[in-house]
Amino acid sequence: MAPDLQSNRCRKIIDAAYAGKYGVAAMCCYNLEGIIATVRAAEAKRSPVLIQLFPWAIEYADGLLVHAAAEAAQKATVPVAVHMDHAQSPEIIKIAADMGGFDGIMVDMSHYEKEENMRLSKELVQYCNARGIITEVEPGRINGSEDGISDTINLDEVLTTPEQAEEFTALGIDFLAPAFGNVHGQYGPRGPELDFARLESITKAVGDRVRLVLHGAHEEHFKEELIRKVISLGIAKLNINGHMNVEYTRVQAKLAGKAPLTTVIEEATSAMQKAIEQLMDWMQSSGKA
Numbered sequence: 001m002a003p004d005l006q007s008n009r010c011r012k013i014i015d016a017a018y019a020g021k022y023g024v025a026a027m028c029c030y031n032l033e034g035i036i037a038t039v040r041a042a043e044a045k046r047s048p049v050l051i052q053l054f055p056w057a058i059e060y061a062d063g064l065l066v067h068a069a070a071e072a073a074q075k076a077t078v079p080v081a082v083h084m085d086h087a088q089s090p091e092i093i094k095i096a097a098d099m100g101g102f103d104g105i106m107v108d109m110s111h112y113e114k115e116e117n118m119r120l121s122k123e124l125v126q127y128c129n130a131r132g133i134i135t136e137v138e139p140g141r142i143n144g145s146e147d148g149i150s151d152t153i154n155l156d157e158v159l160t161t162p163e164q165a166e167e168f169t170a171l172g173i174d175f176l177a178p179a180f181g182n183v184h185g186q187y188g189p190r191g192p193e194l195d196f197a198r199l200e201s202i203t204k205a206v207g208d209r210v211r212l213v214l215h216g217a218h219e220e221h222f223k224e225e226l227i228r229k230v231i232s233l234g235i236a237k238l239n240i241n242g243h244m245n246v247e248y249t250r251v252q253a254k255l256a257g258k259a260p261l262t263t264v265i266e267e268a269t270s271a272m273q274k275a276i277e278q279l280m281d282w283m284q285s286s287g288k289a
């Protein structure tokens with residue numbers, strides 16, 4: 001019997017956010033401190049949250065970070081799910097789906113041209129769904145680079161059209177990451193030049209069936225106002241990296257070699273937790289768990 005995806009906790013968290021007109025942070029964690037900070041922030045704010053891991057987390061730590069994230073999500077007193085961000089090859093998607101621990105996987109075939117992206121996505125969405133895992137895809141191509149993703153750096157940005165969004169929705173996906181001028185990592189000197197009309201037209205086309213995801217929320221630009229704006233236009237899941245991880249490196253740079261290691265670790269965790277709590281207030285997910 002096919003698994004019941006209606007009860008998938010990743011989907012339930014993001015469906016509730018869309019229905020309640022708030023956003024949920026998907027925190028890109030690179031270490032145990034990030035996972036701990038994410039769950040602590042969620043419990044302190046009574047907010048749902050997603051722990052997000054790149055394929056790097058499987059490769060670097062031989063799956064240990066995935067198991068830690070799954071256990072943290074299981075033990076949390078608020079809804080927490082584990083999602084894989086930017087899985088860019090069929091091999092890593094199958095490994096992640098088979099290892100257990102992931103509620104959702106981003107099937108990112110955006111480095112292929114559209115037809116090949118669709119063909120591979122269709123096959124891999126079915127593979128994940130058969131194991132009770134929901135999926136996110138990227139029609140078009142979000143430009144830029146981020147720690148943990150490499151393949152799309154030298155390819156051109158391709159903005160998502162409502163027609164493309166419709167075609168990918170038909171593959172049976174749950175989440176869709178539109179390209180509407182958002183980029184990974186640093187924005188140019190003029191800051192983000194987002195095509196809000198495009199985002200609105202994508203929400204209008206498929207927003208009743210799939211949940212939309214924001215990639216490229218650089219901490220310099222995505223503060224309360226811009227975060228609320230994209231949520232008001234239909235975004236329900238917001239991938240967050242820098243807001244949290246710059247706090248980790250900032251505290252490391254300040255304290256490493258000057259304070260006991262346990263202090264450095266604890267201070268870095270607290271600083272990350274604080275940044276996540278602020279995001280939960282901005283996204284208005286605080287108090288929604």
Ligand SMILES: [Zn+2]
Nearest residue numbers: 184215216239
């Ligand atoms: Zn991304």
